[in-house]
Amino acid sequence: MIDKDSHIINRVLDGDMDSFRTLMDSYSQRVFALVVRIVDNEADAEEITQDVFLKVYKNLARFDGRSMFSSWLYRIAYNESISHTRKGRREVAVEESLLRAVSDSTVDALLDSGDARLAALPEALDRLGVEERAIITLYYMEGLPMKEVADIMRISESNAKVRLMRTRKKLYVLITQITKRYE
Numbered sequence: 001m002i003d004k005d006s007h008i009i010n011r012v013l014d015g016d017m018d019s020f021r022t023l024m025d026s027y028s029q030r031v032f033a034l035v036v037r038i039v040d041n042e043a044d045a046e047e048i049t050q051d052v053f054l055k056v057y058k059n060l061a062r063f064d065g066r067s068m069f070s071s072w073l074y075r076i077a078y079n080e081s082i083s084h085t086r087k088g089r090r091e092v093a094v095e096e097s098l099l100r101a102v103s104d105s106t107v108d109a110l111l112d113s114g115d116a117r118l119a120a121l122p123e124a125l126d127r128l129g130v131e132e133r134a135i136i137t138l139y140y141m142e143g144l145p146m147k148e149v150a151d152i153m154r155i156s157e158s159n160a161k162v163r164l165m166r167t168r169k170k171l172y173v174l175i176t177q178i179t180k181r182y183e
Helices: 006-013 017-039 042-062 069-086 096-100 104-111 116-126 130-141 146-153 157-181
Strands: none
Touching (some): 017 130, 042 069, 096 157, 104 116, 116 157, 130 146, 130 157, 146 157
16 A cells, blocks of 8 residues: 555655654654543653554564554554553443343434534543544544444454444433433
C-alpha cells in the first residue's frame, strides 16, 4: 500500500531526525487525543504519547507498508493505552440478559437524540472496559472506518462490528441505570 507518509518514513530511516519531527508534528495531537480518551487522564496520556513515539522511532524499520502508517501508529497507541489502563481500571459488568433485551433501534433512538439522559454519557463511558472505550473512541470520536478500527484492534471487521454493537447496548443500559439513580 502506498502511504502518503512513505517518503518521510524513508528519510527517517536514512537518519533524518527532522523528518521524524515532521511525523510527530503531523500525528502527535491525534495520538494524544486517542490516548487521553482511552486512559481518561491527561498526565498519563502525555507520558503514553511520548512512549508511543519512542516505540515508533525504535520500530519504524519494521513498518512494512501493508497498512497505512496512521493505522500502524494508532495500533501502537492503542496497545500502549490498553496496557497502561488494564493495570488500574475496573470495568462495570452488565448482565447479558439486559444487553439482549435492548434493540439496536432503541439504542439508536437514545444516542441519536437530544435526550436529557445523554448527560449521563460521560459517566457511562467511564464505566466501560478499556477495550470498549477504545472501540467507541476509534469509531465515533476519531471517525475511523470500521476496517481500520478492526486493523488497529487486530480483530476481524465482523468482530469489531459485534463489539461496537454490544458496547453501544452497554452504554444504553448504563445510561438508563445512572439516570434512574438521579430520578
